Amino acid sequence: MMVLSYDASVMKTNTTLEALTLFYKLLANESRLSILLALRDGEDNVAGICGRTGLSQTLVSHQLAVLHRSDVVRSRRDGRRTFYALADKHIDIIVGFALDHLAEKEVGHE
Amino acid sequence: MMVLSYDASVMKTNTTLEALTLFYKLLANESRLSILLALRDGEDNVAGICGRTGLSQTLVSHQLAVLHRSDVVRSRRDGRRTFYALADKHIDIIVGFALDHLAEKEVGHE
DNA sequence: GCATCATATGACAATACCATCATGTGTCAA
DNA sequence: TTGACACATGATGGTATTGTCATATGATGC
Numbered sequence: 001m002m003v004l005s006y007d008a009s010v011m012k013t014n015t016t017l018e019a020l021t022l023f024y025k026l027l028a029n030e031s032r033l034s035i036l037l038a039l040r041d042g043e044d045n046v047a048g049i050c051g052r053t054g055l056s057q058t059l060v061s062h063q064l065a066v067l068h069r070s071d072v073v074r075s076r077r078d079g080r081r082t083f084y085a086l087a088d089k090h091i092d093i094i095v096g097f098a099l100d101h102l103a104e105k106e107v108g109h110e
Numbered sequence: 111m112m113v114l115s116y117d118a119s120v121m122k123t124n125t126t127l128e129a130l131t132l133f134y135k136l137l138a139n140e141s142r143l144s145i146l147l148a149l150r151d152g153e154d155n156v157a158g159i160c161g162r163t164g165l166s167q168t169l170v171s172h173q174l175a176v177l178h179r180s181d182v183v184r185s186r187r188d189g190r191r192t193f194y195a196l197a198d199k200h201i202d203i204i205v206g207f208a209l210d211h212l213a214e215k216e217v218g219h220e
Numbered sequence: 221g222c223a224t225c226a227t228a229t230g231a232c233a234a235t236a237c238c239a240t241c242a243t244g245t246g247t248c249a250a
Numbered sequence: 251t252t253g254a255c256a257c258a259t260g261a262t263g264g265t266a267t268t269g270t271c272a273t274a275t276g277a278t279g280c
Contacts, residue, residue, distance in 0.1 A: 024138040
């Protein structure tokens, strides 16, 4: 049973194929991807992310929880707010990379 | 309604976010990813892919159809056989890239 | 403490996806 | 043309995922 959300500490027991699939599953949702793209511009709190993505607070919190459980984003509390950021440069690079290549492919199709 | 399978010709009307999501959805399944990883070694026919992935013929055909509809793989008929290959280097590069970074991240977690 | 702000969590209906079984189609050899 | 081979397709049951509503939790100021 493959589940979207997984505990990062379990990942070592997964095969590479499973790990890679889980990783892509995280990116394979418009809400989550939208959040990640927003975070490429730098860290932001939940309200800020809601504003920038147009998603509801509940949805953003849910998806941030998913992304956080999988160590894709990290969180930092500041008073009542929680700021989220991409956990490392990998996500940033990988998403950017795919975007570039997708764009390139689009052009190629014209 | 976001659907995994989409007609590649429709993609121009999608936003970048949608297109990127659809792209990742294609990779977010263990069977498809397994097929794509197999095809990184070069083109192969359905039976060959079944052998290398351990997946059933029906499943492989189904997933190849999905990947083909989205222009991720291309097909070539040779007699009774159909050979499939990655449509371009993008997929190869992107998957390899994610694999490398995932590996790197794993090491970082030790 | 109490109200409020900011975020998190639980439960759930709707939907999407997956893998399988059964069957269909196209190709070749005899 | 028939049979076997190689692959494709349709239908379907089971399951996973999605987004929403309602509600809970934690922090701050008064």
